[in-house]
Amino acid sequence: MTFSFNVYIPLNFVVGQSITIQLKGQNSKATNLGTDNYNTLLGYSNYAVKQNDLGKTIRASFSIGTNGNYQSFDTALADTASITIRQSSNISGFVYSKIKLEKGSVATPYSPAPEDILN
Known part of the structure; x- marks a missing residue:
């Protein structure tokens, strides 16, 4: 599974610092939604900002893994009650858009993939 999104990088952000995003x-x-004990899906991204990223919107993506209790992404997703x-990090000024969670290990454009279309 791949999680992808656009993010605007503010001009005043420090080059070399990371944007850290989590999908859970x-x-x-789950009785305590703040813990990792009941994860079905989990992914982190640490993107190090480059000089030419400042003041621009960039596209980022990363893989989502499943808890070891699930044999496939489909069974984990079926058991997922909430996604956060x-x-x-507490750095402000980022603007996120075009958020997408999709099957496969490669992020695709925003037209539906064949498996996304219901007959």
Whole structure:
């Protein structure tokens, strides 16, 4: 599974610092949503900002893994009660858009993939 998004990098951001993003899916049995004990899906991205990123919107993507209790992404997703996406740092000024979670290991354009179309 791939998680992708656009993010605007403010002009005043420090080159070399990272934008840290987390996606966490938790199952319906989770009693404490703040812990990692009930994860069904989990992924982190640490993107180091380059000089030519400042003042621009960039596209980023990363892979989402499943908890070891699930044999496939489909079974993990079926057991996922909530998905949280958060910036894991307290740096402000980023603007996120065009967020997409899709099957496969490669992010695709925003037209539906064949498996996304219901007959």
